Amino acid sequence: MQHLAARMAEISAFHVMDILARARELERQGRDIVHMEIGEPDFPTALPIVEAGMASLREGRTHYTPALGLPELRAAIASAYDGMARPDPERVVVTPGASGALMLVFGVLINPGDEVLMADPGYPCNRHFVRLFEGRARLVPTGAETSYQLTAALVRQYWTPRTRAVLVSSPSNPAGTVVPDAELASIVATVRELGGTLIVDEIYHGLIYGDPVRSVLAHASDVFVVNSFSKYYGMTGWRIGWLVAPDTYVEAIDRLAQNIFLAASTPGQHAAIAALRPDVRSELERRRAEFEARRDYLLAALRGLGFEIPVIPSGAFYLYANCRAFTQDSDRFARDLLEQAGVAITPGLDFGVNAPAQHVRFSYTTTRARLEEGVRRIAGFLARSQP
Amino acid sequence: MQHLAARMAEISAFHVMDILARARELERQGRDIVHMEIGEPDFPTALPIVEAGMASLREGRTHYTPALGLPELRAAIASAYDGMARPDPERVVVTPGASGALMLVFGVLINPGDEVLMADPGYPCNRHFVRLFEGRARLVPTGAETSYQLTAALVRQYWTPRTRAVLVSSPSNPAGTVVPDAELASIVATVRELGGTLIVDEIYHGLIYGDPVRSVLAHASDVFVVNSFSKYYGMTGWRIGWLVAPDTYVEAIDRLAQNIFLAASTPGQHAAIAALRPDVRSELERRRAEFEARRDYLLAALRGLGFEIPVIPSGAFYLYANCRAFTQDSDRFARDLLEQAGVAITPGLDFGVNAPAQHVRFSYTTTRARLEEGVRRIAGFLARSQP
Numbered sequence: 001m002q003h004l005a006a007r008m009a010e011i012s013a014f015h016v017m018d019i020l021a022r023a024r025e026l027e028r029q030g031r032d033i034v035h036m037e038i039g040e041p042d043f044p045t046a047l048p049i050v051e052a053g054m055a056s057l058r059e060g061r062t063h064y065t066p067a068l069g070l071p072e073l074r075a076a077i078a079s080a081y082d083g084m085a086r087p088d089p090e091r092v093v094v095t096p097g098a099s100g101a102l103m104l105v106f107g108v109l110i111n112p113g114d115e116v117l118m119a120d121p122g123y124p125c126n127r128h129f130v131r132l133f134e135g136r137a138r139l140v141p142t143g144a145e146t147s148y149q150l151t152a153a154l155v156r157q158y159w160t161p162r163t164r165a166v167l168v169s170s171p172s173n174p175a176g177t178v179v180p181d182a183e184l185a186s187i188v189a190t191v192r193e194l195g196g197t198l199i200v201d202e203i204y205h206g207l208i209y210g211d212p213v214r215s216v217l218a219h220a221s222d223v224f225v226v227n228s229f230s231k232y233y234g235m236t237g238w239r240i241g242w243l244v245a246p247d248t249y250v251e252a253i254d255r256l257a258q259n260i261f262l263a264a265s266t267p268g269q270h271a272a273i274a275a276l277r278p279d280v281r282s283e284l285e286r287r288r289a290e291f292e293a294r295r296d297y298l299l300a301a302l303r304g305l306g307f308e309i310p311v312i313p314s315g316a317f318y319l320y321a322n323c324r325a326f327t328q329d330s331d332r333f334a335r336d337l338l339e340q341a342g343v344a345i346t347p348g349l350d351f352g353v354n355a356p357a358q359h360v361r362f363s364y365t366t367t368r369a370r371l372e373e374g375v376r377r378i379a380g381f382l383a384r385s386q387p
Numbered sequence: 388m389q390h391l392a393a394r395m396a397e398i399s400a401f402h403v404m405d406i407l408a409r410a411r412e413l414e415r416q417g418r419d420i421v422h423m424e425i426g427e428p429d430f431p432t433a434l435p436i437v438e439a440g441m442a443s444l445r446e447g448r449t450h451y452t453p454a455l456g457l458p459e460l461r462a463a464i465a466s467a468y469d470g471m472a473r474p475d476p477e478r479v480v481v482t483p484g485a486s487g488a489l490m491l492v493f494g495v496l497i498n499p500g501d502e503v504l505m506a507d508p509g510y511p512c513n514r515h516f517v518r519l520f521e522g523r524a525r526l527v528p529t530g531a532e533t534s535y536q537l538t539a540a541l542v543r544q545y546w547t548p549r550t551r552a553v554l555v556s557s558p559s560n561p562a563g564t565v566v567p568d569a570e571l572a573s574i575v576a577t578v579r580e581l582g583g584t585l586i587v588d589e590i591y592h593g594l595i596y597g598d599p600v601r602s603v604l605a606h607a608s609d610v611f612v613v614n615s616f617s618k619y620y621g622m623t624g625w626r627i628g629w630l631v632a633p634d635t636y637v638e639a640i641d642r643l644a645q646n647i648f649l650a651a652s653t654p655g656q657h658a659a660i661a662a663l664r665p666d667v668r669s670e671l672e673r674r675r676a677e678f679e680a681r682r683d684y685l686l687a688a689l690r691g692l693g694f695e696i697p698v699i700p701s702g703a704f705y706l707y708a709n710c711r712a713f714t715q716d717s718d719r720f721a722r723d724l725l726e727q728a729g730v731a732i733t734p735g736l737d738f739g740v741n742a743p744a745q746h747v748r749f750s751y752t753t754t755r756a757r758l759e760e761g762v763r764r765i766a767g768f769l770a771r772s773q774p
Contacts, residue, residue: 003551003584004639005498005520013642045449053654054441062432062624096483096626099648111392112499112521128646133392134499134521164390197390237449237653239483239626252391255400259515261486265652266624267440 011128016346019334023344034374036362037344039173041234041291041317045271046283049235052274053267061266067257068250069094069242070269076276077242085217087244093253094272096264098203098228098241102129103260105199105224105243108252110135114164116199119150120352121320121359123173126201127352138163141354144310148175148320152186159194166191168216169201171208171315174351174361176295178213178314188220198223203241204316206232206284209292213315222246229268231316232284233275238268291317294364294371301375302362305382317364320351324358326382334360341381343374398515403733406721410731421761423749424731426560428621428678428704432658433670436622439661440654448653454645455637456481456629457656463663464629472604474631480640481659483651485590485615485628489516490647492586492611492630495639497522501551503586506537507739508707508746510560513588514739525550528741531697535562535707539573546581553578555603556588558595558702561738561748563682565600565701575607585610590628591703593619593671596679600702609633616655618703619671620662625655678704681751681758688762689749692769704751707738711745713769721747728768730761 016037023033044050068074071089078089095101102125110116112134118126120139127137140158142148150168168187170179179187184200191198200216202225216223228241241264245253257263274280298319303309308322327333331347338344346363348356364371403424410420431437455461458476465476482488489512497503499521505513507526514524527545529535537555555574557566566574571587578585587603589612603610615628628651632640644650661667685706690696695709714720718734725731733750735743751758 003496004636005494005496007498008495008639008643011642011646014645017645040451044447045444050444050447050449054444057432057437057441060431060437062437062622064427064623096652097649103647107392107519108395109390109392111394125646132494132520132643132647235449236451237650239648239650239652249391252395255398256395258401258404259398259512260490260519261626262484263624263626265483265626265655267654268652 007131007134010131012124014124015331015349019338019344019346022338026338026342031342033338034343034370034377035366036364036374037346038363038365040236040365041231041287042365042367043234043287045234045238046280048277048280049233049271049275053271056270057267061270063266065263065266065269067261067263068254069264070273073269073273076273080276081215081217085215087217087221088247091244091247091250093243093245093250093257094264094269095241095243096261097230097239098201098226099125100261100264101226101241101243102126104253104256105226106130106133106135107256107260108249109165109197113162115160115162116165116167117150117155117158117163118167119148119169119172120354121148121174121348122352123169124350126167135164139352139354147177147311148172149177149179150187151183152190155187155190163194163196165197165199167199167201171204171313173204173316174318174320175311176313176316176318176320177311178208181214184216185219188216188223192222199226200224201226203228204231207288207291207317208315209295210314217244229272229275232288233272234284234287235268235271235275238265238271240264240268240272291364294368295319297368298362298364298371298375305375305379319362319364321360321362322358323360326385328357330357330360336385337378337381341377343377394518394521397518399511401511402718402736406725406731406733409725413725413729418729420725421730421757421764422753423751423758423761424733425750425752427623427752428618428674429752429754430621430674432621432625433667435664435667436620436658436662440658443657444654448657450653452650452653452656454648454650455641456651457660460656460660463660467663468602468604472602474604474608475634478631478634478637480630480632480637480644481651481656482628482630483648484617484626485588485613486512487648487651488613488628488630489513491640491643492613493517493520493522494643494647495636496552496584500549502547502549503552503554504537504542504545504550505554506535506556506559507741508535508561508735509739510556511737513554522551526739526741534564534698535559536564536566537574538570539577542574542577543581550581550583552584552586554586554588558591558700560591560703561705561707562698563700563703563705563707564698565595568601571603572606575603575610579609586613587611588613590615591618594675594678594704595702596682597701604631616659616662619675621671621674622655622658622662625652625658627651627655627659678751681755684755685749685751685758685762692762692766706749706751708747708749709745710747715744717744717747723772724765724768728764730764
C-alpha cells in the first residue's frame, strides 16, 4: 500500500534516461554506440581546477562553509561579471548546482497555485521545480519565429492574474538559442510593469558562439540569475552553481539555504575559485572553440540529411531539429535509430508538449570523429528506412 | 516591492547562526571564544577518505553519476548494515547530505495540509522541510520521562486524520538520546496500524556510546531511513548522505532526484566508498571514543555546575540542559555567556516551542582542553551573575 504525494504524478523522469539505459545495455552486449543524447561536456574538469580541489583537500578543508558559500568564491563570481552587470558579492549565493539555485528561487517565490511562464520546448526540470512547490508552469509554445524563446509580447499575451514569475533560459536547452539583448531588456521592463519577477537561467552563458552576450544583470538588479560551473567550466560532477538575487531576497534565501542544504560541497567550492582564475581561461576557451567547431559541422551535416534546424543555435551544445521529414513519432524514431544504427539521441518528449513528436535533440558532447561516425550511421538509417 | 512565498514566514533561520556570527566578530576583535555551539565534528575528514577523494579526482572522475548514486557506493552502504537490517542495494539512494534525503522523503510523501509528527525538542530543519512542501509539522512535546523521544503511546495520542508520517530521530539532536529497540519496534507497529509512514533519522547512528543500537531496518522494510557521512564518518563538507526507501518508492524517488539534484557530488561519492572500508574503521572508532570521553567529562561538569541533564545522552555530540536554575530566558543567557565569558552555546529556541527558554544545548565538538576552559568560564560567569 503506497501513498505518493500528488505532485509526483506530474514530475516525470527524463525520457532520455531510458535511451541512455538502453544504450548502456547495448554496449554491454558489445555494440558500439555514438552518444548524442548526453547533456554533459565530454571533457573532464580542466587540470588546474582539479588540482585546486585536491589542494584544498590536502589542506584539510573538509568542514561546512557558510550557507551562502565561501566569501572568496562569492567575490570571485561577482568579479566575473563585466562592468554594468557586476553585482555586489553579497547578492551572490553559491548553490549545489544550478538545481540548488532553482530550488531556492522557486522556494522563496512560489505559493501554491502561482504560475510561472516558460518557453516550450524547455528544460524539463524547470516545470517540475515549480510543481514541487505546488505552483504551475504555464508553458508558452515557441517556435523558430522567436528562436524558441519567450519575447516581451509573448509574456504579455500569456500573463494571467495568477502569473507570479517568468523564466527565460538563454542560451536555451534544447534549442541552444539566445534572447537578443534588446528583447531581454524589453522582457525585463514588461515583467516589471506586470508586477512579476524575472528569473534568467544563464547556465550555458559561457558557451556562446559568435558575438558575446550580456547577462541580464546589465539591464536589471531586480531579477534572479541562475548559473553554474557545470557547463562552460566543465565541473558537472562537483555540483556547484550560483544564484544572483535581488538584495531584498538575500536574507530569505540564506534562511532557506541553511535549512535545506546547509551548504554546497566544500571541495567543489574551492575548485570553483580556481575555475575563475585568469590562467584557466585559455583552456576553457579552447574547449568553447571546440564546441563551436562541432556545432558548425553537425549543423551543416544534419541539415544536409534533411533535418530542419531553422535557427542557428548560438550557444550551449545542442541542436534541436524538426524530424517531420522522416517521422511523426520522434520517440519511436529515436528508439529505432538506437537499435538499428547505434546512435543515441533525445526525443522531443522531454522538452514539453509543443510538437514533441516532430522534434529530436542532438548533443555535440562527443568528439568530432564520433559525430562524423554518428552522421554516417544516421544517413544509412534514413536511407534504409525511407521507402 | 518584494513578494515572498508564504512558507518563508514559517521557515526560520537557525538562531545559533547569530551566536556563531557574533562569536566570529568577537574573535576578529581579538577575543578568545570557546565554541560549544557548533553541530559539526572538529576533526577534519580522516586521511584515507581524503586520499580516496583526491585519487578519484586524479583519475578524472568529474562527471555526473546516476541520480541514485554510484552502484558501488550503494552496495557498500547496504553492506554496512548488519544481518537482518541489511537492505537490498536497490533501496539505497545516495543524496546530497541527509538534507537531500529529507527533501526526497517529504517530496514524495507530503501533500499540502498533511501532518508529520515529530518530537519537540528536535532538529529545526525537519519541521521546515515539511513546511517547504506545504505540510505541517505537528510537534509533540517530549521530556525526560521519554528521553525526549516519541513513543508508540505518544504517536497514538497525537495522531489525527491529517497525520501522514512520523519522524523519529535516534540519536536525537539536541538531546543525544536513543529510542530503545523495543519502543522502536512498537512505534513501527503503531504507525503501520494507523496507516502512516515512519521515517527514522539515523544521522548520528555511528556515534553511540555504550550498548550498540540497531537500525530500524532490523524491524521493518516499509520505513524510510535517513543517514549521512557527515557525523560518524566526519565528512560534513562533502555533502553526502543516503536514504533507504521501501522498494515501492524507489522509482518515484529516482524521478524526483533526477529533477531536483541530478546527482550527489562525484568526488564525495568516491570518498564515501573509502569511508566504509574496514581499514578506516579504527580511526573512526578512535574518534567515537574521544567523543564518548568528552561526553563523560562535560556531562559531569555541567551537572556539577547546576545544569539539569536528567537523561544520559547515549549518542551524537550534544548535551541538552535545563538551565532554569540560572535563567528563565535561555536566549539572553546564551548571549550574555558569549559576551561576558567568551563561551558560545545554542539557546533552546532553535529546537521548538517546548520550554525553549529553559534549555540550552552544549556541543562537545571541541577538544577536551577547550571544553575544560569553557567549563571554567561558565563557572565564573555563573558565580558573577548569581546574587
